[in-house]
Amino acid sequence: MTVTKASTQVRSGSPQLRRISFNPREGGIYVAFALIVVLFTVLTHGVLLEPQNISNIIVQNSYILILAMGMMLVIIAGHIDLSVGSVVAVCGALCAVLTVNMGMPWLPALLITLVAGAAIGAWQGYWVAYFGIPAFIVTLAGMLAFRALTLTVLGNQGIGPFPSSLRTLSNGFTDGYLGNIGLGPLGGADLISVLAGVAGVLAIVVLQWQRRKARLGYLQQVDPFGVFALKVGGASVVVLAVVVQLARFRNIPWVLVLLTVLVLGYSLLANRSVFGRHIYAIGGNRQAAELSGVKVKSVTFWIFVNMGVLAALAGVIFAGRLNQAGPTAGNSFELDAIAAAFIGGAAVQGGVGKVVGAITGGLIMAVINNGMSLIGAPSERVMLVKGLVLLAAVVYDIWTKRRAGA
Amino acid sequence: MTILRMRDITKTFPGVKALEDVHLDVRRGEIHAICGENGAGKSTLMKVLSGVYPHGSYSGSIEFDGAECAFSSIRDSERRGIVIIHQELALCPQLSIAENIFLGNELSSGGLIDWNRTNHAAAELLRRVGLDELPVTPVNELGVGKQQLVEIAKALSKSVRLLILDEPTAALNDSDSEHLLGLLRQLREQGVTCVIISHKLNEIMAVADSITILRDGRTVADFPTTEATEGRIISAMVGRDLSDRFPPHVPTVGAEVLRIEDWTVHSPTQTGRVVVDHANLVLHRGEIVGLAGLMGAGRTELAMSVFGRTYGKDISGRVVKDGKEVRLRSVRDAIANGIAYVTEDRKRYGLNLIDDIKRNISSAGLGQLSSRGWVNENEEHQVATKYQRQMNIKAPSVRSITGKLSGGNQQKVVLSKWILTDPDVLILDEPTRGIDVGAKYEIYTIINRLADEGKAILVISSELPELLGLCDRIYALSRGRITGEVDRAEASQERLMQYMTKESA
Numbered sequence: 001m002t003v004t005k006a007s008t009q010v011r012s013g014s015p016q017l018r019r020i021s022f023n024p025r026e027g028g029i030y031v032a033f034a035l036i037v038v039l040f041t042v043l044t045h046g047v048l049l050e051p052q053n054i055s056n057i058i059v060q061n062s063y064i065l066i067l068a069m070g071m072m073l074v075i076i077a078g079h080i081d082l083s084v085g086s087v088v089a090v091c092g093a094l095c096a097v098l099t100v101n102m103g104m105p106w107l108p109a110l111l112i113t114l115v116a117g118a119a120i121g122a123w124q125g126y127w128v129a130y131f132g133i134p135a136f137i138v139t140l141a142g143m144l145a146f147r148a149l150t151l152t153v154l155g156n157q158g159i160g161p162f163p164s165s166l167r168t169l170s171n172g173f174t175d176g177y178l179g180n181i182g183l184g185p186l187g188g189a190d191l192i193s194v195l196a197g198v199a200g201v202l203a204i205v206v207l208q209w210q211r212r213k214a215r216l217g218y219l220q221q222v223d224p225f226g227v228f229a230l231k232v233g234g235a236s237v238v239v240l241a242v243v244v245q246l247a248r249f250r251n252i253p254w255v256l257v258l259l260t261v262l263v264l265g266y267s268l269l270a271n272r273s274v275f276g277r278h279i280y281a282i283g284g285n286r287q288a289a290e291l292s293g294v295k296v297k298s299v300t301f302w303i304f305v306n307m308g309v310l311a312a313l314a315g316v317i318f319a320g321r322l323n324q325a326g327p328t329a330g331n332s333f334e335l336d337a338i339a340a341a342f343i344g345g346a347a348v349q350g351g352v353g354k355v356v357g358a359i360t361g362g363l364i365m366a367v368i369n370n371g372m373s374l375i376g377a378p379s380e381r382v383m384l385v386k387g388l389v390l391l392a393a394v395v396y397d398i399w400t401k402r403r404a405g406a
Numbered sequence: 407m408t409i410l411r412m413r414d415i416t417k418t419f420p421g422v423k424a425l426e427d428v429h430l431d432v433r434r435g436e437i438h439a440i441c442g443e444n445g446a447g448k449s450t451l452m453k454v455l456s457g458v459y460p461h462g463s464y465s466g467s468i469e470f471d472g473a474e475c476a477f478s479s480i481r482d483s484e485r486r487g488i489v490i491i492h493q494e495l496a497l498c499p500q501l502s503i504a505e506n507i508f509l510g511n512e513l514s515s516g517g518l519i520d521w522n523r524t525n526h527a528a529a530e531l532l533r534r535v536g537l538d539e540l541p542v543t544p545v546n547e548l549g550v551g552k553q554q555l556v557e558i559a560k561a562l563s564k565s566v567r568l569l570i571l572d573e574p575t576a577a578l579n580d581s582d583s584e585h586l587l588g589l590l591r592q593l594r595e596q597g598v599t600c601v602i603i604s605h606k607l608n609e610i611m612a613v614a615d616s617i618t619i620l621r622d623g624r625t626v627a628d629f630p631t632t633e634a635t636e637g638r639i640i641s642a643m644v645g646r647d648l649s650d651r652f653p654p655h656v657p658t659v660g661a662e663v664l665r666i667e668d669w670t671v672h673s674p675t676q677t678g679r680v681v682v683d684h685a686n687l688v689l690h691r692g693e694i695v696g697l698a699g700l701m702g703a704g705r706t707e708l709a710m711s712v713f714g715r716t717y718g719k720d721i722s723g724r725v726v727k728d729g730k731e732v733r734l735r736s737v738r739d740a741i742a743n744g745i746a747y748v749t750e751d752r753k754r755y756g757l758n759l760i761d762d763i764k765r766n767i768s769s770a771g772l773g774q775l776s777s778r779g780w781v782n783e784n785e786e787h788q789v790a791t792k793y794q795r796q797m798n799i800k801a802p803s804v805r806s807i808t809g810k811l812s813g814g815n816q817q818k819v820v821l822s823k824w825i826l827t828d829p830d831v832l833i834l835d836e837p838t839r840g841i842d843v844g845a846k847y848e849i850y851t852i853i854n855r856l857a858d859e860g861k862a863i864l865v866i867s868s869e870l871p872e873l874l875g876l877c878d879r880i881y882a883l884s885r886g887r888i889t890g891e892v893d894r895a896e897a898s899q900e901r902l903m904q905y906m907t908k909e910s911a
Binding site: 215217218272277280287289291293295352 | 783
């Protein structure tokens with residue numbers, strides 16, 4: 001390590017370089033994602049990355065990605081939530097009753113649904129956190145109970161159609177407020193989307209640069225400038241490419257805006273907040289956390305409340321996408337969300353995982369789903385591949401851990 | 407007539423010589439006691455004997471009943487009639503007495519368990535050990551004393567010839583202990599040889615025929631009980647020189663910081679058992695105070711019950727901090743009142759082993775590194791780096807995972823974590839357990855420095871030399887009672903050991 005002594009050179013500005021490090025345990029998932037995208041791009045002769053297809057992947061998987069973020073926090077804390085699929089259903093049904101049957105405007109209906117999700121989460125969190133009942137049992141019971149509640153509310157039929165305002169959230173796109181611009185050989189693209197993409201890239205560059213500067217100010221080790229530039233540049237190119245493709249189709253889906261906000265918010269919560277730190281502490285060593293003054297019960301409770309809110313949100317979006325709240329909505333969503341979290345680097349015994357990892361895990365499954373159906377693979381084969389990928393991800397996690405001797 | 411002859415037993419673990427040329431001779435039909443301080447090698451020796459450490463993992467010879475033995479597992483030694491009963495009982499709580507007795511050894515015919523024969527044989531064994539319970543009673547309905555008897559019945563079912571008991575009375579009350587010792591005498595009449603590991607000298611004097619004493623992994627003395635006195639046993643157990651293993655320190659003792667009055671704690675699992683009994687102690691600024699006690703004396707329980715009631719129930723008594731009574735209902739209360747507790751088992755209770763150094767250091771004092779619930783990671787990194795330098799934590803960076811550090815460096819991380827909370831009182835439970843000699847010296851230096859900064863320090867340790875070398879004043883704890891208090895000048899291992907083995911105050 002090229003560590004220079006800290007005391008002497010506070011302002012000299014000579015950076016402390018870190019050797020280019022790659023953590024196979026955390027980094028493996030992004031490499032795997034890139035490889036899978038490349039693989040299916042080749043197999044589908046580029047259809048995978050076409051504007052409409054990218055848009056579809058995002059819209060069709062938004063609710064799983066939302067669930068995966070909450071599930072990641074639950075799993076980091078060392079628990080599991082099997083009920084999210086049923087909560088999606090019951091909250092979708094509630095929202096339908098409020099808006100379709102009772103004619104409530106979309107915003108209060110959405111808020112009431114989210115509060116209902118929070119209440120469901122609080123119910124489950126209470127038993128897990130304060131009563132010490134394993135989350136597996138509590139949420140398995142919830143899975144049955146909330147499905148039953150859905151059926152009670154809906155009977156055997158769906159409620160729909162939803163008012164267009166709610167459908168916009170799940171299916172809608174930003175309007176071309178400023179018209180199109182020509183992108184040469186790529187044809188026309190929505191100007192506002194492209195501008196948003198450029199703004200996003202600028203934000204990435206500025207924020208990362210500020211972060212690097214702050215770290216250097218504190219005399220921490222940072223990546224060499226070349227590596228830093230490569231990472232930021234790479235991220236910028238990916239963001240810009242996705243946005244441009246979307247701008248060439250029907251502009252940015254509203255649900256992508258929502259997802260972006262959620263990913264940033266939850267990443268910040270997990271990495272930077274005291275609450276987030278406590279989640280990792282509990283998952284890493286519950287007793288040590290308790291003896292360090294972490295309110296283990298309260299943190300556990302709020303993790304489940306949060307999961308309930310996200311499940312409610314996913315429920316509204318899913319119902320809005322189908323334009324109907326159905327009795328079978330959300331079936332097996334919990335499994336997809338759990339799989340996304342584990343593929344995304346969560347550890348079986350808790351304490352490890354990142355929100356971005358859960359999103360990547362969810363996207364890996366989304367791309368496999370989408371890519372395989374594009375090449376005409378039957379659904380049973382898709383399922384088989386997804387199962388094997390999940391197993392491989394956890395095997396890889398345990399293998400790298402064992403090799404590291406941790 | 408010798409039934410067991412162990413010769414030149416040497417057993418090493420990576421970096422530690424646990425046993426060195428130990429010898430042990432046990433005569434047929436006697437009760438043989440093995441004494442020694444915590445960590446003297448008693449349990450290791452018994453694990454060698456019973457095949458827990460298989461032949462080949464140690465050197466030396468074991469001769470049992472006239473034949474050379476090379477056990478490769480517990481099953482091997484049990485087949486020869488050597489049965490060990492560990493301090494932590496190994497019963498399945500939900501199974502019945504009879505099922506436990508014959509576990510792994512089921513009475514069956516044609517692959518099916520013969521329950522009539524099982525329960526009948528169990529009843530017979532229960533009668534032999536004097537336990538008046540039905541064989542079908544689940545074990546978790548019995549107290550520890552009776553569970554101990556079930557263990558002995560289980561041993562008898564294996565036609566035991568040499569019964570080894572590791573601290574059998576540590577968790578028992580007086581009448582249960584009395585019954586157990588009576589049973590051992592009775593078994594002796596029936597020709598069962600017993601080896602008993604015990605800290606309780608009065609029991610040993612009462613029941614044993616001869617005594618072997620281990621110290622630092624060596625046999626230092628063996629004599630028949632008729633030639634023994636408690637004083638002779640104690641001086642053999644502790645006779646060790648205190649060379650310069652401790653950094654010099656001149657204490658500057660200031661005002662009183664913490665006073666614990668009339669502190670009584672009950673066991674959370676065994677109803678009615680008093681773990682800490684009307685304890686009183688006082689700590690001053692700049693003072694390093696020791697808390698001595700044998701295994702099971704209630705040292706950790708005392709510390710944890712004060713530290714935000716993390717142990718025990720029906721706690722009564724007063725905690726006075728800086729002259730004011732405080733109520734510490736949770737760890738947060740304790741931290742807020744300037745009390746820190748460094749746990750005995752740092753891997754289980756002290757560290758998040760899968761996380762890095764910096765996040766472990768910040769985990770108890772995160773409030774100081776955050777505002778409005780958001781952590782300032784740069785500040786955190788800087789503070790962690792400062793402690794890494796100050797404490798000399800040997801790791802490439804503060805981003806290194808704590809699970810990969812050596813014991814000494816892990817302990818420095820835990821100490822840093824608690825120093826960050828800026829406590830007035832630091833309770834250190836076995837601060838140098840499992841740490842090599844060099845790192846111990848570093849830890850002692852840190853402890854001295856903390857005392858010089860004006861913190862009051864309470865050190866709990868099983869190693870008497872450590873307490874004598876480090877502390878300005880030492881309390882002795884025996885069966886939950888403070889049985890003595892000695893100043894550095896008057897302290898000696900013999901004196902402490904007398905207090906620690908005192909049965910009642």
